[in-house]
Amino acid sequence: xxxxxQTPRYLIKTRGQQVTLSCSPISGHRSVSWYQQTPGQGLxxxxxxxxxxQRNKGNFPxxxxxxxxxxxxxxxxxxxLELGDSALYLCASSTNTGGYGYTFGSGxxxxxx
Amino acid sequence: TQLLEQSPQFLSIQEGENLTVYCNSSxxxxxxxxxxxxxxEGPVLLVTVVTGGEVKKLKRLTFQFGDAxxxxxxxxxxxxxxxxxxxxxxxGSGNTGKLIFGQGTTLQVKP
Numbered sequence: 625x626x627x628x629x630q631t632p633r634y635l636i637k638t639r640g641q642q643v644t645l646s647c648s649p650i651s652g653h654r655s656v657s658w659y660q661q662t663p664g665q666g667l668x669x670x671x672x673x674x675x676x677x678q679r680n681k682g683n684f685p686x687x688x689x690x691x692x693x694x695x696x697x698x699x700x701x702x703x704x705l706e707l708g709d710s711a712l713y714l715c716a717s718s719t720n721t722g723g724y725g726y727t728f729g730s731g732x733x734x735x736x737x
Numbered sequence: 738t739q740l741l742e743q744s745p746q747f748l749s750i751q752e753g754e755n756l757t758v759y760c761n762s763s764x765x766x767x768x769x770x771x772x773x774x775x776x777x778e779g780p781v782l783l784v785t786v787v788t789g790g791e792v793k794k795l796k797r798l799t800f801q802f803g804d805a806x807x808x809x810x811x812x813x814x815x816x817x818x819x820x821x822x823x824x825x826x827x828x829g830s831g832n833t834g835k836l837i838f839g840q841g842t843t844l845q846v847k848p
């Protein structure tokens with residue numbers, strides 16, 4: 625059974641640019657959540673999608689957005705990148721919403737220069 | 738705002754020693770999950786506890802959920818170098834996929 629796949633694994637972008645990260649959940653998993661992990665703030669919730677609908681959103685600016693497709697694959701987009709957006713972005717999937725245990729991908733390491 | 742305070746932040750012990758990691762909050766959670774994360778990888782789920790007072794064992798690891806569902810602990814017996822990693826607790830609330838994570842405990846077990 626394939627795990628959660630995130631692409632790309634590493635990304636270097638320039639301040640002001642935008643970036644799109646991709647996440648393919650485990651087959652059959654309809655809930656996809658995104659988290660930002662930094663040394664200072666730890667893991668912080670960005671948003672959750674379930675059956676193509678955003679169910680929850682964390683306290684991040686509107687520059688952070690996401691979507692989910694009919695096959696449950698999800699993308700997140702960050703526009704007008706800032707140096708502080710440098711982080712490990714993690715995607716997690718579950719069979720349904722409810723916070724009872726997620727399978728995380730290996731993450732995308734984004735560096736903004 | 739829900740917060741989870743995890744302690745200690747760092748732990749360096751010798752192989753064979755026992756240790757306990759604590760996760761505390763003033764908020765009630767419907768579930769408490771523990772994850773372990775290796776460098777450069779995503780967190781891996783170890784256990785989910787949902788009932789107040791619940792105790793779960795996973796080989797040498799024992800997880801407990803507080804009676805009031807506000808705190809949890811992870812106890813490792815006879816730690817081994819393979820236990821080295823970042824341990825994270827995370828609280829879940831009802832029908833929401835949002836997890837509140839603790840800051841993590843970095844465990845180093847020396848041979």
